[in-house]
Amino acid sequence: MRVGIDDEGPRKRSLASRVARTLLQRFIGAIYRPDTELQSHYARTSVSRHYDGYVWFDETHAVHALGAPATKGDEVPETSAFGL
Numbered sequence: 001m002r003v004g005i006d007d008e009g010p011r012k013r014s015l016a017s018r019v020a021r022t023l024l025q026r027f028i029g030a031i032y033r034p035d036t037e038l039q040s041h042y043a044r045t046s047v048s049r050h051y052d053g054y055v056w057f058d059e060t061h062a063v064h065a066l067g068a069p070a071t072k073g074d075e076v077p078e079t080s081a082f083g084l
Contacts, residue, residue, distance in 0.1 A: 019047040019054065 025045040033040050047054055 016048070020049070022046050 022044045023046075024042045026042055030041045
């Protein structure tokens with residue numbers, strides 16, 4: 001359902017009520033702990049109350065790896081987490 005910011009009527013109210021619902025949201029980057037997965041990986045959130053915008057992609061594609069940056073000898077590339 002596509003609803004523009006200036007749309008009025010039942011479609012806009014329907015969308016507004018759906019994004020206002022509180023749902024479980026899974027945290028990104030959580031360390032997986034099977035024994036406490038629900039408590040440590042999820043929180044109850046409402047899209048309309050917690051976010052300024054929402055973007056949905058119907059289709060995505062995997063990214064392609066970039067070539068390794070040129071380094072001298074044993075130098076750690078700047079993009080490496082160990083290069084901090």
